[in-house]
Amino acid sequence: MDENAIFYAGRELSLPVLNIVQLNKTLHVKGDEEMKTVVNDTFWNRYKELVRTGMIPYQWKVLNDDIDIKIEKERNDASIPSEKSHAIENFKIAAGRTKGEHYGWVFQDSDVYKWLEAAAYTLKNHWDDDLKKITDEVVDLIADAQEKSGYLNTYFTIMEPDHKYKRLGESHELYCAGHFIEAAVAYHQATGSQKALDIAIKLADHIDASFGPEDGKIHGCDGHEEVEIGLMRLYHLTGEKRYLKLSEYFLLQRGQDPDFFKRQFREDTGKPAIGGLYNAPLTYFQIHAPILEQDSAEGHAVRLVYMCTALADVAASTGNKDLEAVCRKIWRNIVDKRMFITGGIGSTVNGESFTLDYDLPNDTMYCETCASIGLIFFARQMLRLSADGEFGDVMERALYNTALAGMALDGKHFFYVNPLEVVPEKSEKDPTKSHVKVVRPDWLGCACCPPNLARLIASVEDYVYSESGKDILVNLFIKSEMVRGYEDGEVTVRIDADYPRDGKVSIHVNNSTKDAVKIGVRIPGWCDKAGGKVIDGNGESTIEDCAVVAEKGFWYAECSAGATDIELELDMTPKRWYANPLVSEDVNKVSIARGPQVFCAEGVDNGDNLHLLMLPKSAALKCSWQDELLEGVEVIEADGLRTVAAREGGLYRTTKAKSSEPARIKMIPYYAWANRGRNEMRVWLNEKE
């Protein structure tokens, strides 16, 4: 098989991977009214290849305990299982193929499911018989581990078969089910596997038979939202409304019976799987109020954004305005008051949770990789509710900063927590900062993030475009081609760009339908000046500043039948950003961003004690592309100052240390930090007026 062959939905396409010019000719099946996208982008190809050739095989070995790595606990906590992964072995035991005990977190199964989902997306884009053989075997293994009833969870099958669905606050049974359903849908779409889909349907039906408002069913939901997302994907694939209704039921059930988890726990005689979880406040599970009354981002950050992803999906799929209103309120709360400039969320390690408005500590925060991935999911669903560029802005902010920072450039080391400020000695000597790792570990005791990132990167094409009514939206500037079929033809949108290195974006639209189509191009919120040009059969029209004429962040071009070229030039001049003064941590500080990328200073470039650096307000920010550095990054440099501090002498003085020396401040994109060993890092620099 040709190594360069490109596949889509299991069918070999006629073009090599690096040439998608003619993709539209082979991609579209008449009447297939969905957007199909292939990415062929300088920045993203590297990441996608890293997933395909690095992460997928590496993570497969990890899941099989077939590699000699150091698994680190995500924080100092004796209860964290970190001896091995054991995830595949758990399935083998549950399937009766081997004997043994379950090992790992109660949600260890989801590591396999997310890996399978990532593999599915990879196969969709790049067929690989060897990988397909492995994934089919994984599906077979999962099928064997599934009980006859449809129930699927290795922990309870092996360890506590009499306690299924009896401790939903901690059990993660539905959470794992949701991840399997997502993987199965993706795998079915990529390979046509009916077996995966059958397991998912059997599992979903078992859940549907077990939960719901009817008498005899359990009136409850899972402690960790996720099944709601899986059920919606299964609904979108199959059209089966029961799955939609069940997803909606689980969502609306939140907060209806706040004592449910604790009551189940009191009544169940099984062994707790996650000690102490029931001491968490109700907000941790988003059950502190009926979901329709929730209006702020509370509790465990990943849970919250997973909940919102499903909520927005249900709202967009049903037109339920009440659910939509909840999504919008929580969104506003996150974006206006609880999000770090890097797109990170979750201000405290305790419960990996949100805290309160404007509480955004740069050095003790959580900013879990998975939480930013979930925020991207949420933003994508919000784009279905309305064409508002802000959703794309946040998606892009989380994607290009915190999500990518979750992984080393080698694809084999991972952050769970993504700080905005690190002093290595503080993490090492203050156990309250033990969650803030300084260098990405090989793997983590709780390995939710690495495969989550793999599935996101492997499917990044699904975030580039979206539909809003009859309009097609361009959300991200990733070099790619998208085909949307209609009854009477198709619309192809091709983006040509070298983003985020360059701000020039060419969009080629080909419309073979009889109606004109409106293409909305997001003018990023970070961009206050963008030039645009539309060239079609009627000639050329130039728009001086697209940022001004954009409607809610989108600049629209009417594309009649035939070809239309849209030329966009985003101003990539680096900018100084300031936090709302209510963020006490960022007073007198400045953050530098270029385009969507937030920059940071590292010790390796700037020496220790980065807090001594001062960036003058007037200092020129000089950009240069450095091909050799960190797989190629833009570097920003500025003439700054460094306060001269005496190591000796008293701590407190009545005269302020005024002496400073010139310091050339060098910054790199945040996502690329911590790839040159243990060192300090800082996003918010002290500013000198």
Add this chain to the structure above:
Amino acid sequence: MDENAIFYAGRELSLPVLNIVQLNKTLHVKGDEEMKTVVNDTFWNRYKELVRTGMIPYQWKVLNDDIDIKIEKERNDASIPSEKSHAIENFKIAAGRTKGEHYGWVFQDSDVYKWLEAAAYTLKNHWDDDLKKITDEVVDLIADAQEKSGYLNTYFTIMEPDHKYKRLGESHELYCAGHFIEAAVAYHQATGSQKALDIAIKLADHIDASFGPEDGKIHGCDGHEEVEIGLMRLYHLTGEKRYLKLSEYFLLQRGQDPDFFKRQFREDTGKPAIGGLYNAPLTYFQIHAPILEQDSAEGHAVRLVYMCTALADVAASTGNKDLEAVCRKIWRNIVDKRMFITGGIGSTVNGESFTLDYDLPNDTMYCETCASIGLIFFARQMLRLSADGEFGDVMERALYNTALAGMALDGKHFFYVNPLEVVPEKSEKDPTKSHVKVVRPDWLGCACCPPNLARLIASVEDYVYSESGKDILVNLFIKSEMVRGYEDGEVTVRIDADYPRDGKVSIHVNNSTKDAVKIGVRIPGWCDKAGGKVIDGNGESTIEDCAVVAEKGFWYAECSAGATDIELELDMTPKRWYANPLVSEDVNKVSIARGPQVFCAEGVDNGDNLHLLMLPKSAALKCSWQDELLEGVEVIEADGLRTVAAREGGLYRTTKAKSSEPARIKMIPYYAWANRGRNEMRVWLNEKE
């Protein structure tokens, strides 16, 4: 009995409490070559009366579970016993007077001992038959709880009689013993009680028989230093060198066998009394290195300063220069790199510990009340090693700021943790800040601080003066009278002052010996201008600036036989203080202090979001005494600015919020904060250049 009668060492003195002019006539017993001091100070009399009339009776009720109060956990931790105190009941059970189980921390006994010690100091100054009856009964109870062997600890006597001294890492047996010995010495000195002293000697002898380098003895020390202090006090009282040697042995044993605690724990079959303690790093117990090799302040802050107190005492008592060198190194590390401006120590809640140099976070720190009390003990012992004003400076800083902040003005509410910056919602919504209380609780699950503060205040006279060789040092400016007897007469030093309200200090020296005596008056490190005058038989000599001529912080006056008057005027103009730039938390911030008192801004005076306040560098600091406020405090006001922050709108902007409005910034002394309900507080204010 006359309510105003004043007592010293159990003997009624002839002067009323508010008039000590003639104290020297009655105080001194010929040949009694010790300093004896009585305080009669406006500022301190209030506190001492609060201890006598408020804290002692209140705490007695608490220890007897005879009062309806809310006991709060010192932080979110399910394992903290907070139902009741049960401390006296534990003794009754151990004494066989009642039946039951031990309740509370394994070191609950020490609450009773510290209370008894405080009561002893109170009795010394103010005889009270009713209190004496209670304290005698407590001594009787303790005597009954003591085992025949001399062993004394209610937890082990009741719960684990076969596991004595077998889990020293956690058991606090010697820690409690040390506190009893201290109490017994104080009680003996105050009341002449032989019974208390006998229990202490029997206990000390039992420890001496159990521990030491000899074969058959346990070669170990306690996880929490304290017995070393108690043994030194018993040595000073009795002259028995075995106690000095045993104290020195325990100190030198630290770090000799770092696995000792864990090995004992592994080998012992008893039930752990404090879960998880063995996961603590060796630094927590100061056993990471042999004590002679320790040169920085590591681990649990209270343990460290208790260790250093004993170490300095042993060094001063034996002339051991190696031990002295260790004290000096650790002192330098604390004072130069690890002490908050309030005299608080301990930068993290995790292990209530020191972290690393210059790591002084204002909002997550620990700054335990007991740790500052221990720092005062340490400083007092250091003054025996050399006449260096810095020891007095630190003593004064800790005393007038963090130690006193540990108690509400009503004497009935207590802080364990003393933050320099509090936003109530953050403590309430971020469990990682759950240790930072916003309002002082009635009592604490771990009640080490309240009685520790009571014994410190009740004996504050012991910190005012000290001896350095033949010189007498005046360390604190507390209105008081001290008599030092010599073979051929006595020296009386009387301080007249209204400090810290006023900087004028008159010192009257009367020397009835034939030799001249040098009186060293500390010129505080915070004071860069101090006028002085000496008036004696030879006339008057004026010194323009005592701060300049002071030797290592002391300005000396040679006092020949007869009367000498020393007049000192310390400049109390409030000053701006800046932290060493290496303290990243305090960059661009300023702290205001007047004399020894650090000031802070509270929400009740300045509104919420104190971080929005900016104190211009040029703003005049206006002082005014407010008699009605907070039992009488100096208030500092300044014309500052408040950044105008929009609650709505984006979190991040390319333009800096510049709008500000005038704000009158009002500050009060730090020790008096949190006496007007739940509100924000901040010591370090943002400064505007």
